[in-house]
Amino acid sequence: MTTSSQVKGAALPWSGLLALSATAFIAVLTELLPAGLLPSMAPALGVSESRVGFLVTGYAAASFLAAIPLTAALRGLPRRPVLNGALIGLAVSDALVALSSSYALSFAARLLAGAMGGTLWAMLAAYAARMVPAGLRGRAIAIVLAGITLALALGVPAGTALAGAVGWRAAFAALAGCAVALVGWVRWRVPAFPGEPPHARVPFLKAAARPGIRPVLSVTLFLLLGHQVMYTYLAPFARHAGFGGGRTGLLLAVFGAATVAGIWVTGVLVDRRPRATLLTALALFAAVLLVLGRYAGTPAVLVGSVALWGMAFGGAPTLIQTALVNASGPADAEVATSLQTTVYNTGVAAGSLAGGLALDRLGAAALPWTALPLVSAALVVVALGRRHAFPGSRPGVGRDRPSGQPSSSVVTPKTRCRA
Numbered sequence: 386m387t388t389s390s391q392v393k394g395a396a397l398p399w400s401g402l403l404a405l406s407a408t409a410f411i412a413v414l415t416e417l418l419p420a421g422l423l424p425s426m427a428p429a430l431g432v433s434e435s436r437v438g439f440l441v442t443g444y445a446a447a448s449f450l451a452a453i454p455l456t457a458a459l460r461g462l463p464r465r466p467v468l469n470g471a472l473i474g475l476a477v478s479d480a481l482v483a484l485s486s487s488y489a490l491s492f493a494a495r496l497l498a499g500a501m502g503g504t505l506w507a508m509l510a511a512y513a514a515r516m517v518p519a520g521l522r523g524r525a526i527a528i529v530l531a532g533i534t535l536a537l538a539l540g541v542p543a544g545t546a547l548a549g550a551v552g553w554r555a556a557f558a559a560l561a562g563c564a565v566a567l568v569g570w571v572r573w574r575v576p577a578f579p580g581e582p583p584h585a586r587v588p589f590l591k592a593a594a595r596p597g598i599r600p601v602l603s604v605t606l607f608l609l610l611g612h613q614v615m616y617t618y619l620a621p622f623a624r625h626a627g628f629g630g631g632r633t634g635l636l637l638a639v640f641g642a643a644t645v646a647g648i649w650v651t652g653v654l655v656d657r658r659p660r661a662t663l664l665t666a667l668a669l670f671a672a673v674l675l676v677l678g679r680y681a682g683t684p685a686v687l688v689g690s691v692a693l694w695g696m697a698f699g700g701a702p703t704l705i706q707t708a709l710v711n712a713s714g715p716a717d718a719e720v721a722t723s724l725q726t727t728v729y730n731t732g733v734a735a736g737s738l739a740g741g742l743a744l745d746r747l748g749a750a751a752l753p754w755t756a757l758p759l760v761s762a763a764l765v766v767v768a769l770g771r772r773h774a775f776p777g778s779r780p781g782v783g784r785d786r787p788s789g790q791p792s793s794s795v796v797t798p799k800t801r802c803r804a
Contacts, residue, residue: 397517397521398576400574404575405575406528408571410535410536412475412505413532413537413541414544418544419495421541421545422437425553426553429486430486440491441495444495447500447502449499449726449730452506456504457723462580463580465571467504468512472567472568477497478498479557479558480558503726507722507723507726510722511722512578515578522707523652524655530703531648531652537641538641538645544556598774600770601705601709601721601770602709604766604774605725605732607762609731610759611670611763612670612698613735614743614752615677618741621744625748642692642695643696643699644695644698647666655704660767662704663701663704663767667763670698709721709725711776740755743755
């Protein structure tokens with residue numbers, strides 16, 4: 386059992402957590418970089434820009450399909466070699482894309498990257514949770530997931546700018562080199578944890594049936610659905626609100642900067658008031674959608690609303706993943722997060738589809754009203770999930786595994802536990 390005095394006296398293993406955060410950064414950048422390079426990649430591969438866009442779709446589809454089976458297949462292996470193996474897979478994929486003049490080979494490389502990405506997303510939050518005492522779990526996960534925010538806010542624009550200066554092939558080659566360098570950093574600073582022995586492995590369906598898991602997955606789905614309805618079609622909505630003329634980039638920059646602020650605030654509050662912080666973030670997002678639905682025609686209102694939306698959304702993944710790890714226990718967190726990876730990608734795809742249908746049939750003005758019921762549903766699930774999924778008390782202190790399971794596997798930076 387982890388006590389409050391142990392939490393206060395513990396220090397975060399910053400170097401190891403930053404290595405995991407850099408891994409998240411590289412994975413997101415690998416996933417999204419082709420979207421910013423469509424005009425330059427299309428002629429080189431001899432295909433249309435839309436088919437280059439499928440390189441992003443292929444990555445997401447492979448991640449969706451691979452997360453659960455690969456996590457199940459690899460549960461018994463030592464965790465650090467699995468982590469480094471996924472990084473090497475990303476490096477190989479990026480190197481193949483950098484060298485390839487064949488669309489088929491590039492697409493196959495992207496499928497490999499997606500499978501490796503699905504493996505990583507199932508591991509990162511769980512790995513961070515095992516590196517710290519339970520009372521620091523939320524902050525550790527916030528540090529790791531900050532890599533996602535930084536990749537969206539800074540990495541993708543910087544990668545696109547680098548490709549414009551030195552060519553898209555050099556940009557992918559640089560990504561491959563960064564992934565290889567990360568292997569050394571992970572080997573040096575991230576602790577080695579054993580795999581899970583066969584007798585200790587909880588079946589996926591049994592893990593999913595634990596109290597708290599399904600509500601957290603439901604919140605993940607509803608939030609991503611609502612977010613993608615708006616985010617995917619921000620450009621046409623901005624034009625509808627009279628903020629067109631190429632100024633969508635400004636809104637995206639405002640959103641990205643606000644997500645950084647949101648994850649910082651979340652890192653401060655996640656281990657003390659996780660339930661209240663998540664309820665506030667979802668309520669703020671819902672309020673923003675109401676404002677966008679009624680008053681988006683004023684530029685200042687639009688920009689301010691996007692900033693508040695970014696701040697609310699920026700911290701939500703950390704809060705939700707922390708709740709998921711607390712509900713599953715660190716020992717089975719990889720199982721739970723692999724399920725969440727599948728749900729997350731489902732939300733991204735279905736939200737984009739729902740937003741597109743609303744845009745085509747009802748116009749851009751309908752987008753906030755389409756997203757609002759979805760975000761409201763996430764808010765309701767959190768409000769009702771006080772007992773298991775989103776408890777009011779600070780999670781984790783003395784509660785490293787679900788009730789009824791031994792608590793002897795609490796991990797500090799100097800101890801090990803089962804995977």
